[in-house]
Amino acid sequence: MDRRIIKTKASIKQAMLVCLASHYFSEITIEAICKEAQCSRSTFYAHYDNKEEVIDAISKEIIEQIRPYMKQTFDEPKAFLSIITSLTNQIYQPRKDVIKFLMDPEFRDFGLEAHLLILFEEQFLQRFSHIKGKAILAEIYAACVLCNIKSIIENRSTKEDQEAIGALKNILFQSLQEQEKNQVRKS
Template sequence: MAEKARKTDRRTLYTQRAIKDALLDILHEKRFDKVTVSDVCRRAEITRATFYLHYKNLAEVLDEILEEAMADDDSALSGQEAYLWLEHLPTCQRVSSNPKYLPFFKDPSITNYLVERLFQNEVPLRVPEVMQQTGLDELRACLLLRFAVYGSFAVNAELGWKKDALWRSMQDVLTIYTTAGMRAVGEQLGGVQAS
């Protein structure tokens, strides 16, 4: 009970925000695997004891920031990115549209961790959609979603996460490809699963 009360305390929330902002700020300068708790403490202007009062390690801070980023992803998109198919943009594109989180996407030391977290975030909503559109069972729908999320992440990483004309063109191409592919899977398999 005391733990829950501490988490809602205004000072606690302020300190946690300072820690998260410090980590985000540092990630503009160096990779996550090179950041230390001391770096974050100096930037947040807190002691190590204060840091450990709120978090066990930097990975826990990273997790909390990612949770916030994924919760905020739709609000991060600008008007010029408001395509009709916006809701079908992969999480990586929605989250990376907010410059605050962009250092995560450019940091090779956390790429595998990040893309897997984004994928897991999409599973509850997208797997049932894929199953409905294709007739695939849950396992195959999940694997197809993994292909789409990891593939989109790779393409966008290759493009440097820039939202330029090439990015817009590729989003259109990938959307057409994915939509036609889902339709073709549904038509050709007709709900019949290979064993």
């Protein structure tokens, strides 16, 4: 991709974040984003159809940073605490303000929260594809992980909380792995 395009898109995304720092999303206009990004409306529309797409693009960047950590939690469930610590230190804390903006209920259907729920459900379903009731279990798992992330972002999470969550995850995974083995034996 052309460097100018990359730079322009980055400028528009940064402008959106600046606007979010002082306004509700519903109050932000394309004109305000363009003014902050120092670009024209035609330049904005050359890259994005609407302001929701800008939020979506920012959210997808964060998802791509989180994806390898989520895969690790399934590949190495016993290392859950160290993975969560790394994720917190390398992604959540440095981008805390951005993530807080993107976790706003106003974005529930198209922002970071929606992408996170999809990621967590996909990871769960990939790992436990043969489990009965997997769809509802994936939803429950995704909601729990999202709750954990929110508590980390809001500085409500303690080491003891993370240890408890890690223990619950290990119990859940052991139970699901046992269920998988039983289903394979019956086949």
